[in-house]
Amino acid sequence: MDTRSDLQMSGIGRSQGGSYSHVRLDGMSKINGDTDCISLDSNGTMTIDGALQSESVSINGTAKVEGGLNTNRMTLDGMVTIKEHAVCNELLTVNGRLSIGRGLDGEKIEIFGSLKTRDDVQCEVLSVHGGFSIDGLLNAGFIDIKLNMPCRVQEIGGENITVRRLKKFSVIEQFVPVLSAKLQAHTIEGDEINLEYTEAEIVRGNDIRIGRGCKIGRVEYKNQLLRDDDASIGAVHQI
16 A cells, blocks of 8 residues: 655745655745655646656646656656656657756657757657757667757667658748758668758668758668659768
8 A cells, every 4th residue: 555645835835855646736846855756747847856756747837857767658848857867668748848968768759849868869769840959879669750940969770760841941041050950960770761851971771762951971771772853962882
């Protein structure tokens, strides 16, 4: 029998960390210490001065977790910073901006805003309708990127990788290229690769399509290579 109590704060509140059943925070809340709970719902501004472990996390507003985070399901609407490593075992949905001081592990990750990590991202399914900045390797079985903002990553590895651009070019993008909705990577490697508006040094895979707006230094393919007339490719090798 679980004997943990609930924690509720409304307005301006402060509490100690510990083990709780359900945590509900409305307003400006601070928890001092590691926190372990079944569910956490925050509406407003939340700071946890420690690590957070919870079966489910829902954040609407701004939040900062000074330690790591481990959860099964997490939905973020707002701006969230996690200083250490983050693990989301089932589903992570980001409707805003998520910044992680180290890496991110998960099963399914949905980005409708932006994601920034200082290390690798690993998951089974990654779906992006916005942008990301990953200082490391993006490794996923299925990767579907719909470009709405700039996307940057050192390397991508996956079975099926698709990159498409949704929005039309804006005047701002013409004068400030760094804000363009495109993918920049050093290496992209997968079984089936379908790219648009991507800049990369190396693209390597079995079946590859290099679409419009791409600038690729070297393409290495095993079975098939299709290329758009608009695409720029420095060198092609069948392996």
